[in-house]
Amino acid sequence: MVDILIRSARVLQLKDETATILNEHDILIEGNRITAIQPTGELDPSHAKTVLDADGQVAMPGFINTHAHVPMVLWRGMGEDVNLDSWFNDYIWPLENNLTPDDVFWGMQLGLMEMIEAGITAVSDHYWHMDYAARAVEKAGTRALLGQAMFSSNGMGQIDDTADFVQRWNGQANGRIRTILAPHAPYTCEDDFLKATAQKAEEIGAGIHIHVAETIAQTQASLERRGQTPIEVLEETGILTAPTILAHVIGATPNDLEVLSIATAPVGIAQCPKTYAKLGMGYANLVEYRKMGLPVGLGTDGAVSNNTLDLWESMRLTAMGQKQLTEDAENLTIPQALTIATQESAQVYGQGDDLGDLAVGKLADVILVDVSGIHHQPLNSVTASLVYNTRAGDVQTVICDGQVIMQDRQHKTLDKGEILDHVLPQMERLRQRDNTHRIQTYNP
Amino acid sequence: MVDILIRSARVLQLKDETATILNEHDILIEGNRITAIQPTGELDPSHAKTVLDADGQVAMPGFINTHAHVPMVLWRGMGEDVNLDSWFNDYIWPLENNLTPDDVFWGMQLGLMEMIEAGITAVSDHYWHMDYAARAVEKAGTRALLGQAMFSSNGMGQIDDTADFVQRWNGQANGRIRTILAPHAPYTCEDDFLKATAQKAEEIGAGIHIHVAETIAQTQASLERRGQTPIEVLEETGILTAPTILAHVIGATPNDLEVLSIATAPVGIAQCPKTYAKLGMGYANLVEYRKMGLPVGLGTDGAVSNNTLDLWESMRLTAMGQKQLTEDAENLTIPQALTIATQESAQVYGQGDDLGDLAVGKLADVILVDVSGIHHQPLNSVTASLVYNTRAGDVQTVICDGQVIMQDRQHKTLDKGEILDHVLPQMERLRQRDNTHRIQTYNP
Numbered sequence: 001m002v003d004i005l006i007r008s009a010r011v012l013q014l015k016d017e018t019a020t021i022l023n024e025h026d027i028l029i030e031g032n033r034i035t036a037i038q039p040t041g042e043l044d045p046s047h048a049k050t051v052l053d054a055d056g057q058v059a060m061p062g063f064i065n066t067h068a069h070v071p072m073v074l075w076r077g078m079g080e081d082v083n084l085d086s087w088f089n090d091y092i093w094p095l096e097n098n099l100t101p102d103d104v105f106w107g108m109q110l111g112l113m114e115m116i117e118a119g120i121t122a123v124s125d126h127y128w129h130m131d132y133a134a135r136a137v138e139k140a141g142t143r144a145l146l147g148q149a150m151f152s153s154n155g156m157g158q159i160d161d162t163a164d165f166v167q168r169w170n171g172q173a174n175g176r177i178r179t180i181l182a183p184h185a186p187y188t189c190e191d192d193f194l195k196a197t198a199q200k201a202e203e204i205g206a207g208i209h210i211h212v213a214e215t216i217a218q219t220q221a222s223l224e225r226r227g228q229t230p231i232e233v234l235e236e237t238g239i240l241t242a243p244t245i246l247a248h249v250i251g252a253t254p255n256d257l258e259v260l261s262i263a264t265a266p267v268g269i270a271q272c273p274k275t276y277a278k279l280g281m282g283y284a285n286l287v288e289y290r291k292m293g294l295p296v297g298l299g300t301d302g303a304v305s306n307n308t309l310d311l312w313e314s315m316r317l318t319a320m321g322q323k324q325l326t327e328d329a330e331n332l333t334i335p336q337a338l339t340i341a342t343q344e345s346a347q348v349y350g351q352g353d354d355l356g357d358l359a360v361g362k363l364a365d366v367i368l369v370d371v372s373g374i375h376h377q378p379l380n381s382v383t384a385s386l387v388y389n390t391r392a393g394d395v396q397t398v399i400c401d402g403q404v405i406m407q408d409r410q411h412k413t414l415d416k417g418e419i420l421d422h423v424l425p426q427m428e429r430l431r432q433r434d435n436t437h438r439i440q441t442y443n444p
Numbered sequence: 445m446v447d448i449l450i451r452s453a454r455v456l457q458l459k460d461e462t463a464t465i466l467n468e469h470d471i472l473i474e475g476n477r478i479t480a481i482q483p484t485g486e487l488d489p490s491h492a493k494t495v496l497d498a499d500g501q502v503a504m505p506g507f508i509n510t511h512a513h514v515p516m517v518l519w520r521g522m523g524e525d526v527n528l529d530s531w532f533n534d535y536i537w538p539l540e541n542n543l544t545p546d547d548v549f550w551g552m553q554l555g556l557m558e559m560i561e562a563g564i565t566a567v568s569d570h571y572w573h574m575d576y577a578a579r580a581v582e583k584a585g586t587r588a589l590l591g592q593a594m595f596s597s598n599g600m601g602q603i604d605d606t607a608d609f610v611q612r613w614n615g616q617a618n619g620r621i622r623t624i625l626a627p628h629a630p631y632t633c634e635d636d637f638l639k640a641t642a643q644k645a646e647e648i649g650a651g652i653h654i655h656v657a658e659t660i661a662q663t664q665a666s667l668e669r670r671g672q673t674p675i676e677v678l679e680e681t682g683i684l685t686a687p688t689i690l691a692h693v694i695g696a697t698p699n700d701l702e703v704l705s706i707a708t709a710p711v712g713i714a715q716c717p718k719t720y721a722k723l724g725m726g727y728a729n730l731v732e733y734r735k736m737g738l739p740v741g742l743g744t745d746g747a748v749s750n751n752t753l754d755l756w757e758s759m760r761l762t763a764m765g766q767k768q769l770t771e772d773a774e775n776l777t778i779p780q781a782l783t784i785a786t787q788e789s790a791q792v793y794g795q796g797d798d799l800g801d802l803a804v805g806k807l808a809d810v811i812l813v814d815v816s817g818i819h820h821q822p823l824n825s826v827t828a829s830l831v832y833n834t835r836a837g838d839v840q841t842v843i844c845d846g847q848v849i850m851q852d853r854q855h856k857t858l859d860k861g862e863i864l865d866h867v868l869p870q871m872e873r874l875r876q877r878d879n880t881h882r883i884q885t886y887n888p
Contacts (some may be wrong), residue, residue: 076821077828081777114818277764278832280773307832308819320721329724333525374558374860375752375836377520378871384521388722390752392819393837416818427822 003402004029005048008040009059009368010382011358014342019335019383022369027059029364032174032402036360043315052397054368058382061356062121062365063311064345066297067209067247067270069127071099073105073114074219074423074430076175076303084215084279088442092304094435096128103430104129106422108136111309113323113414116142118392119367121400124183124270125244126209135437138173141405141413143365145349147182147209151440152193155393159193159200166206175400178350180245186230187218187444190259191237198238207243207350210234216282218444219251231256241265243350247299249259250276250284261292268348269294272301273317277304283321286340287331297348310392315341319387334387447846449492450810453503454826455802458786463779463827471503473808475845477619478848480804494848496841497512498812502826504782505800506565506682506809506844508789509757511653511691511714513571515543515551517558518867518874520747528659528723532886536748538879540572540627547874548573550866555753557858560586562754562836565844568689568714568743568793570626570653574609582617585849585857587809589793591626591653595884596637603637603644610650620845622794624689629655630674631888635681642682651687651794654678658886659725660888663695665878676702683708687794691743694720694728705736712792713738716745717761723749727765730784740784741792754759754836763831781831786871812841 006027013020026043028036036043045051072092079091104127115123122143125133130148137144146169148162159181166179183189183197201208213219213230222230231252234240240263247270252260260267269289276283286296298314300306315337322332346356354363369390376385376394398406405413450471457464470487472480480487516536520727523535548571559567566587569577574592581588590613592606610623627633627641645652657663657674666674675696678684682881686706691714696704704711713733720727730740742758744750759781766776790800798807813834820838822831842850849857 074822075824077823077825078830080825080828081774083773087773110818110821114821120787274764277768278773280767280771280775282768282771307828310819320718323724324721324726327726329527329531329722330525331724374554374561375754377554377558377864378518379521379869380519380871380875381521381524384524384751388521391835391837393835420821423822427824431824441887 001026002030002035002043002048004050004052004399004404005043005045006052006054006059006366006368007045009054009057010057010390011037012060012338012386014335014339017335017339019338021382027366028357029402031231032364034358034360034362034364037358052368055398056372058369058371058386059358059366060369060386061342061358062351062367063119063399064297064307064355065115065120065123065311065343066245066345066348067272067299067301068123068125068309069302070111070123070125070309071104071127071133072302072304073111073309074107075104076307079304084281085442087279087305089438090435091433093438093440093442094433095430096439097437098430098432099128101129101132103426105132105136106419108133109140109414109419110423112136112140112142113411113416113419114309115338116140116398116406116411116414117395117409118312119369119395119398119415120309120311120347121365121367121398122355124209134169134177134390137177139413141403142400143176143178145178147180150183150189152189153440154197154422156193159196163200163204167204174401178210180207183211186222186233188288188440191233194233194237194239198241201242207245208239209245209247210239211247212249213251213256214248216251219253221444227258229253231259234326240267244268245270245348248272250282252284257289257292257294260294268297270297270299270348271318272299272306272314273321274313275301277317283325285325286318286322287326288389295344295347297345298341311341312390312392316387334383337387338383364399364402366399367395370394370396370441412441446474446479446487446492448474448494448496448843448848449489449496450486450496450503450812451489453483453498453501453812456502456504456782456830457802458596458779458783460844461779461783462575465650465826471802471810473843473846475695476808478802478804478806478808481802496812496848500816501595501812501814501840503802503810503812503829504830505786505802506811506842507563507785508741508793508799509559509564509567509744509753509755510689510712510743510789510792511716511743512567512569512753514567515548515568515571515577515744516746517555517753518547518551520751522875523748529886531749533882534879535877537882537884537886538877539874540883541881542874542876544599545573545576546801549576549580550863552577553584553858553863554867555747556580556584556586557855557860557863558753560584560842560850560855560858561839562756563813563839564753564755565809565811565842566799568653576785577611578616578621581621583857586844587620587846589624591624594627594633596633597884600637600640603640607644607648611648612617618845624651624653626653630666630677631823632884637678638677638681638683642686645686651689652683653689653691654683656693657695657700658692659746659874660695663697665888673700674699675703679703684711688712689714689792689846692716694726696728701733704738709740712741714741714743714792715762716743716758716759717765718751719745719749721761727769729769730762730766731770739788739791741789742785742855755785756834756836759831778831779828782827802820808843808846812845813838814838814840
């Protein structure tokens with residue numbers, strides 16, 4: 001008796017950057033693992049506790065959001081048409097003055113719900129009050145890699161506090177929750193603070209999730225101020241000796257890429273192209289990054305810059321952005337975009353062996369995508385449709401860790417009414433914005 | 445007795461590039477015109493033949509697709525990850541060898557259906573067998589500005605033939621169908637052919653829809669070959685003396701912009717940013733174009749480059765693309781993006797006085813958009829949500845020319861099953877591709 005039989009799907013398979021579709025195939029799930037992928041008909045549906053009739057839907061790995069600040073959905077649409085300095089100093093950091101643990105608990109649920117509807121089953125989240133974020137993840141049934149954000153201006157004591165958080169939550173919720181140390185950025189964390197964080201990471205066996213070289217201007221400012229790039233600062237302070245998620249890395253020099261490519265610990269690059277476009281930040285040349293062996297993961301960043309938590313958009317914008325940047329439409333092909341969205345994002349997330357692939361033995365994070373809509377017709381290429389035509393609304397069913405958390409667009413874990421009942425009455429308070437009171441100042 | 449009462453909507457209003465929302469307002473429609481926009485409650489619903497309860501949905505003008513080749517949806521997903529030369533010579537022009545009038549009739553319906561679902565009520569379409577496209581538009585209940593594509597290699601006789609088409613269909617379907625002359629491009633039409641087309645346009649009072657300066661490379665090739673830019677060729681051959689829709693115009697020189705800005709007839713620029721990104725074509729600097737008084741309209745191009753016929757995507761990519769291109773997030777703001785999508789697209793389409801605005805006396809092309817989805821919550825800014833969060837799937841109801849053509853996502857005019865029953869059996873024939881047999885060769 002299997003736990004879940006996904007019946008008669010189009011199963012997406014990616015190998016060596018080649019994408020294929022297994023038509024009319026079943027996926028069998030026992031516990032939280034995939035135990036078989038086989039032609040429909042080999043298993044009688046009566047041998048499954050739950051049968052999900054996929055009938056031509058595409059089965060693919062759940063998306064992995066490698067860089068986000070999920071509870072920022074609370075301020076969605078509130079930092080528009082401004083450049084990065086103003087965005088930080090006039091919007092985000094004044095607004096974040098208002099944040100309470102309860103806001104994180106409910107804001108996290110709101111964002112998790114949006115992500116579930118978009119087929120995102122895991123998120124690497126970098127934010128505050130992360131015990132409350134963890135409780136929201138427990139409830140949602142998704143995976144998360146949680147890091148408590150730190151500015152060095154808040155003192156060295158944070159490092160032990162967040163290390164406690166890391167140890168308290170790592171492996172909880174049947175392993176769905178993992179944890180990470182999360183210093184904000186080299187421009188908001190002094191060298192001593194970064195060094196102490198790196199030492200703590202080694203001591204407790206944790207990874208590090210940090211923003212770095214977000215723009216070319218940041219790299220230039222760092223070079224002028226101290227003669228080192230932000231990536232070189234990470235190297236010198238020991239950050240790169242831990243498994244690391246580096247968010248953005250748009251302002252990397254050729255030497256920076258060399259440094260990253262020879263780092264002994266795994267380094268992953270998280271990319272949030274909608275945020276970069278909206279803030280006019282430029283794009284990293286991912287074609288080169290990938291040639292140097294650096295894995296690239298998709299991210300949404302927070303919803304005040306990205307507006308949505310939708311990795312279909314991030315995937316599409318990643319592919320299109322690289323074609324524009326390199327002026328070569330042969331770059332970042334459909335199979336490459338799908339590889340980045342699945343296997344490479346899993347690698348950046350630190351679970352490359354267990355996630356991002358539909359194969360026997362992998363964790364059962366599977367989404368079912370309806371490609372029967374008129375915007376997919378005629379379905380000349382399933383893989384082209386996944387990259388360029390699919391909307392979050394086409395995701396029908398979401399399985400995470402062997403549990404169905406959304407079925408035919410009905411949520412099984414979170415309740416929209418309950419979430420909005422908690423969030424909406426707080427919005428007048430949360431929208432207050434006094435830019436003489438901000439949690440930090442952007443001056444990289 | 446009014447014909448349609450749209451009740452309790454959030455009505456989008458744009459004036460001088462400022463966007464406002466009238467909350468809890470009704471829109472009254474009589475015949476094919478808007479006769480009032482007023483606070484909910486002023487008219488008793490019993491005084492309307494049809495009441496559409498919008499209840500918090502956003503009412504905005506139907507989108508206008510200013511440049512498309514709608515029946516190309518038939519080959520959706522079939523020209524991926526290749527550059528422009530190969531895209532034309534190895535994919536599009538060999539595939540178009542297969543095209544029959546019947547393919548246009550059904551392919552047009554397929555694309556119109558996708559556009560209706562995305563809230564597009566008008567399309568400027570540039571393609572072949574346009575009598576059949578016109579019949580599809582009659583059936584769909586949308587508007588269209590139809591042009592029969594011409595290459596000069598097919599002979600001067602085409603000009604009279606398409607002029608006949610123009611005169612036969614202009615003003616048909618209660619004025620929903622308008623027509624235009626459609627020479628393909630300066631690189632596929634000799635000067636004599638363009639001159640004769642311009643003369644015919646003047647003779648019959650028609651406008652002209654043409655591709656021009658699609659890339660910087662095309663402009664350079666033209667300069668090398670004949671010492672004139674493609675825009676200068678249009679000027680010299682008299683094309684710009686007719687009201688003109690210019691598709692793409694990415695490779696415009698400063699002098700070209702000057703030429704266009706002083707043209708005596710109205711000139712509109714159609715922009716299809718998803719196509720440009722996918723083909724690595726670069727972006728035009730629309731901030732400058734608009735400063736010179738050139739109106740910009742949104743387009744989808746054909747679905748072999750654009751994959752979808754979705755102007756939400758085009759609007760979003762236009763705003764984001766300009767911020768990236770100019771490295772300034774203050775450019776192409778949300779109100780500007782909405783103005784381009786509505787009033788300016790209407791101007792490019794040649795009906796700026798009648799379309800693109802919800803106001804008394806305007807033609808009743810109205811769409812209702814659901815912003816209650818979790819990806820809009822909390823709804824801190826309706827206008828930000830329209831530009832950055834809304835998906836085609838959020839469009840609930842579509843009214844064109846005073847007729848409801850989709851209500852609560854149920855189509856009233858077209859039938860998906862019927863369309864697919866006609867299209868799918870043709871696909872094996874339509875997908876044949878022999879690049880020694882193409883309808884034209886790309887060598888600008």
